[in-house]
Amino acid sequence: MTHNRLTEETSxxxxxxxxxxxxxxxxxxxxxxxxxxxxxxxxxxxxYAACHWCHVMAHESFEDPEIAAQMNEQFINIKVDREExxxxxxxxxxxxxxxxxxxxxxLTMFLTPDGEPFWGGTYxxxxxxxxxxxxxxxxxxxxxxxxxxxxRVAQNVASLREGLKSISDPNGGGTLSDEMFDQTAxxxxxxxxxxxxxxxxxxxxxxxxxFGFLWRAYKRxxxxxxxxxxxxxxxxxxxxxxxxxxxxxxxxxxxxxxWLAPHFEKMLYDNALLIELMAEVHKxxxxxxxxxxxxxxxxxxxxxxxxGEAQGGAQAFASAYDADSEGEEGKYYxxxxxxxxxxxxxxxxxxxxxxxxxxxxxxxxKTILNRSSDLSLLDEAEETILRNARLNLLSVRExxxxxxxxxxxxxxxxxxMISALVQASHRFDEPEWLTVALTAYxxxxxxxxxNDDPNNRLLHSWCAGAARHPATLDDYANMARAALFIHxxxxxxxxxxxxxxWVDVLDKHYWDADKGGYFLSADDTVDVIxxxxxxxxxxxxxxxxxxxxxxxxxxxxxxxxxxxxxxxxLIRAMTPADAKASFYSLTLLxxxxxxxxxxxxxxxxxxxxxxxxxxxxxxLHSVARNLVLSTIDNPDDLPASHPANGKSAVDGRCTAYxxxxxxxxxxxxxxxxxxxxxxxxx
Numbered sequence: 039m040t041h042n043r044l045t046e047e048t049s050x051x052x053x054x055x056x057x058x059x060x061x062x063x064x065x066x067x068x069x070x071x072x073x074x075x076x077x078x079x080x081x082x083x084x085x086y087a088a089c090h091w092c093h094v095m096a097h098e099s100f101e102d103p104e105i106a107a108q109m110n111e112q113f114i115n116i117k118v119d120r121e122e123x124x125x126x127x128x129x130x131x132x133x134x135x136x137x138x139x140x141x142x143x144x145l146t147m148f149l150t151p152d153g154e155p156f157w158g159g160t161y162x163x164x165x166x167x168x169x170x171x172x173x174x175x176x177x178x179x180x181x182x183x184x185x186x187x188x189x190r191v192a193q194n195v196a197s198l199r200e201g202l203k204s205i206s207d208p209n210g211g212g213t214l215s216d217e218m219f220d221q222t223a224x225x226x227x228x229x230x231x232x233x234x235x236x237x238x239x240x241x242x243x244x245x246x247x248x249f250g251f252l253w254r255a256y257k258r259x260x261x262x263x264x265x266x267x268x269x270x271x272x273x274x275x276x277x278x279x280x281x282x283x284x285x286x287x288x289x290x291x292x293x294x295x296x297w298l299a300p301h302f303e304k305m306l307y308d309n310a311l312l313i314e315l316m317a318e319v320h321k322x323x324x325x326x327x328x329x330x331x332x333x334x335x336x337x338x339x340x341x342x343x344x345x346g347e348a349q350g351g352a353q354a355f356a357s358a359y360d361a362d363s364e365g366e367e368g369k370y371y372x373x374x375x376x377x378x379x380x381x382x383x384x385x386x387x388x389x390x391x392x393x394x395x396x397x398x399x400x401x402x403x404k405t406i407l408n409r410s411s412d413l414s415l416l417d418e419a420e421e422t423i424l425r426n427a428r429l430n431l432l433s434v435r436e437x438x439x440x441x442x443x444x445x446x447x448x449x450x451x452x453x454x455m456i457s458a459l460v461q462a463s464h465r466f467d468e469p470e471w472l473t474v475a476l477t478a479y480x481x482x483x484x485x486x487x488x489n490d491d492p493n494n495r496l497l498h499s500w501c502a503g504a505a506r507h508p509a510t511l512d513d514y515a516n517m518a519r520a521a522l523f524i525h526x527x528x529x530x531x532x533x534x535x536x537x538x539x540w541v542d543v544l545d546k547h548y549w550d551a552d553k554g555g556y557f558l559s560a561d562d563t564v565d566v567i568x569x570x571x572x573x574x575x576x577x578x579x580x581x582x583x584x585x586x587x588x589x590x591x592x593x594x595x596x597x598x599x600x601x602x603x604x605x606x607x608l609i610r611a612m613t614p615a616d617a618k619a620s621f622y623s624l625t626l627l628x629x630x631x632x633x634x635x636x637x638x639x640x641x642x643x644x645x646x647x648x649x650x651x652x653x654x655x656x657x658l659h660s661v662a663r664n665l666v667l668s669t670i671d672n673p674d675d676l677p678a679s680h681p682a683n684g685k686s687a688v689d690g691r692c693t694a695y696x697x698x699x700x701x702x703x704x705x706x707x708x709x710x711x712x713x714x715x716x717x718x719x720x
Contacts, residue, residue: 044117048501050444051087051119055096059106062117065126066565073114073151079184080149081113081177082158084120084127087444088290088303088358090367091161092144097365098164099173105164108174112181113148120145121357121448122499122507125559128570129202134158136201148180153567156184156194205570207553212613214620214630222620222627223255227267231295234410235271240295244275244288246311247575251624253319254631257663257720268319273413275312276331279406282371283393284432286331286338288312290577298408299401302361302368302441306343307578309335310454317458317465321661322720327415332462336471339455344474345447354481354500355455357448360441370441372404373431381434382427388420389427447500449486449509450578452478453516460523464658472527479520483536495543508563511548511556511581514540518588522595529641529654529669534595541588545604554611556582573612574622582612583625590633594666597677605633632664637719638697639712640682641669649692649709656709657694660716 044056047064055062063069073080083100085092099105109115120127120143130147133155140160147158157180162173184191226248229237236242249268256264275281278297280289287309289300313335316328344353363370375397379386393407394400400408415421456475463471486500496509496517518537525533547560550571557569558581573582586608593601612626620627639657643650650669657667670676676683681697685705694706696715706712 048504048506049087049119049122049446049499050442050501051085051092051121052117054087054093054442055100055117058096058100059103059110060100060115061110062115065116065118065123069114069116070151070153076114078112078114078151079156079180080151080153081109081115082118082130082145082147082149083116084118084130084145084147085143086119086121086358087442088305088360089143090301090303090361091142093360093362093365095144095146095161095163095173099162102164105174105177108177112177114151119446121444121446124498124512125508125510125563125566125570128558128572129205129566129568130155130158132205132568132570133198133202134160136198148184150184150191150195154195155198156191202568205572206557206568208555208571208573208612209614210553210555210611212610212615212617212619214609214613214627216634218617218620219627219631220255220259221617222624223252223259223264226252226621227255227263230267230271232270234296235267235274236292236295236297238295241291241293241301242280242295242297243291243577244271244280244308244312246308246315247579247624247628250315250318251628253315254628254663257322258631258635269323269325272316272319272325272328274410276316276327277409277413279401279408279410281331281408282338283407283409284428284435285342286334286336287342288335296410298410299406300368302371304359305577306339306355306357306448306451307454309339310451310458311579313458313462314454317462318663320465321659327413329466330415332466336459336462336468340474342443345445354447354452354478354485357444357446357451359443363439363441368401368404368406370435370438372399372401372406374399374404377434378405378431381430385423385427388423392416392424445501447481447486449482449496449498449513450516450581452482453513453518453520454578456520457516457523460520460527464527464655475520476524479517479524482517494539496540508560511544511558512578512584514544514548515556515581515584515588519584519591522588522591525595526665526667527654527658529643529650537588537592538596541585541592541601544585550611554607556585556608571612573626575624579625580623582608583623583629586626586629587632590629590636591666593633594636594638594680595668597679599679602633605629632666636664636666636698637662637716638681639665639667639716640673640676640680640685640695640697641667642673642685642687642693642695643669643671644687644690644692646692652709653692653694653706653712656713657716660713661720662716663720665716 042062044052044062131141135141142160147155149155165172231238252264253268274297280292280297280300287304290303290305291301293299316332320328343356345356361367375395378395382389395405399405456479459471459475486497486505488495496513497505498507498509518540521533521537548556555571557571559566559569573580589601589605641650641653673685681700681702682695687693688705688707691707694712695702
């Protein structure tokens with residue numbers, strides 16, 4: 039091949055590289071066949087559109103004609119968007135870590151023509167620096183090794199091949215218990231920075247799975263140490279520079295230990311997970327700060343993250359905004375004192391004092407707006423002045439050159455945002471948020487599915503009018519969870535049916551029939567050299583962890599023992615025998631908490647839909663954790679195993695029952711009574 043073929047792709051990340059002088063292939067059989075025909079190794083480069091260091095390596099090496107010519111001469115070059123193919127990324131990230139690399143993006147791996155890795159790393163500078171060799175020297179060395187030292191290459195391949203078996207067969211055999219949950223919470227709490235929250239040191243990631251787990255620990259125990267670890271962290275995240283104080287939304291992480299300087303890309307999944315966490319914490323704290331940040335962030339999501347290319351009026355959510363604009367990280371977001379003075383006039387002094395604006399800036403000579411010096415909000419009059427000032431600055435900022443938006447619609451990330459919007463909508467009485475969530479949900483079902491498949495199997499991504507790439511476990515898990523939250527919020531049975539159908543697909547194509555647990559890739563995804571099976575928390579919660587939540591909810595809602603059995607088998611397969619490893623499987627532990635401590639609420643409509651809606655809203659507003667809500671027309675509709683089976687409506691009126699374990703309370707005939715009963719379970 040003598041040209042770059044990425045012009046044929048839809049991924050914004052791949053299209054960023056379509057004009058490189060590198061003869062890039064997309065992932066596929068065409069590239070591996072070319073490598074075999076030419077007897078050349080493969081250079082695999084994996085990144086994503088919002089990745090700052092991906093851009094740096096592209097500018098330094100992939101846009102350099104001499105380096106590109108060397109790549110073309112010595113290798114078959116493949117570009118992969120890690121967000122389009124998380125299964126491929128997981129395999130080669132694992133291989134890099136087996137070689138002692140930390141992992142991350144850009145990932146640069148060297149493969150045999152069969153796609154098996156023999157060496158790799160992450161970012162390589164074009165000239166030797168940062169203690170790393172220059173990329174051209176790496177290319178020469180790896181090309182020479184492939185052709186002249188085949189024995190060493192074969193040895194590396196064999197070693198990594200053996201190592202990659204472990205990602206398909208993790209060491210299970212452990213058990214989850216209340217003691218493990220409590221001990222893990224105590225150990226994690228000790229790791230929290232007592233001054234600014236988050237885990238100690240830099241960089242700082244929001245880690246919603248960790249802090250959601252600690253919030254569960256607080257709800258279980260009442261321990262103020264767990265509560266304070268969560269609220270301290272959220273307060274600093276909400277007031278720090280990691281938050282976009284003008285437009286709303288959170289950046290991916292902070293490069294320092296005080297939440298000031300973000301890595302400026304804004305990802306859909308981070309914001310979804312933080313919205314859900316803050317909405318949950320708000321139930322008990324009533325924090326005005328969290329409500330404000332949720333409302334501002336959802337406003338940003340609805341304004342800037344809905345994909346406007348969708349067909350038939352339906353829309354779903356785009357993936358991310360880049361960290362860079364005009365070739366500089368953060369340029370779109372930062373300010374100088376002179377700009378603030380000129381734009382705000384008499385309001386400038388107040389604004390500067392609150393948002394840390396000074397003559398020398400707080401980051402590389404510029405100012406990242408933040409309110410870390412005082413984590414509280416001011417009175418309403420002062421906040422109104424600040425709000426008007428922010429709108430003034432935002433109107434000017436929007437005239438700058440924007441960071442690129444990655445327009446891909448990803449099924450799993452959309453599932454996370456749908457779940458977050460559904461829960462926030464009833465927390466803050468915002469039916470529009472539920473409407474948007476339903477629209478995105480239907481878009482995924484209609485546009486990001488194999489509609490010619492009798493099981494309506496999902497696909498992973500949609501962009502520029504085309505749905506592509508095989509769905510992963512995470513896609514089905516997050517959409518099934520979203521369906522169950524919608525079912526809970528609306529009482530409509532079709533969403534329960536959707537969740538059941540998607541779990542059926544997972545059981546058929548993803549479940550490990552020999553050892554249990556779900557593989558990330560389906561059994562008919564043929565272009566991966568290994569099928570990962572993991573339960574470790576990363577930037578996004580693991581599919582096996584989410585599936586424990588889904589299976590538990592399905593068991594309680596349907597009474598079908600098969601879901602409980604599958605949940606128990608999942609725990610056995612994915613829980614390591616070493617209890618210390620529970621640190622890395624907090625989503626699984628949270629699912630265990632739901633499975634063992636669910637609060638089941640049954641509302642019998644009894645021809646009174648208005649009262650049923652009021653009771654449903656009361657249940658969803660309550661501080662009860664692990665809520666599983668069913669709205670039915672007749673108690674006989676419940677499974678025989680349900681503790682409320684056969685309990686009747688009182689005098690034909692809409693009636694609710696609250697059940698914990700195998701015991702149900704007295705019938706409740708008002709929303710206030712239901713709220714009071716649920717508050718006692720918290």
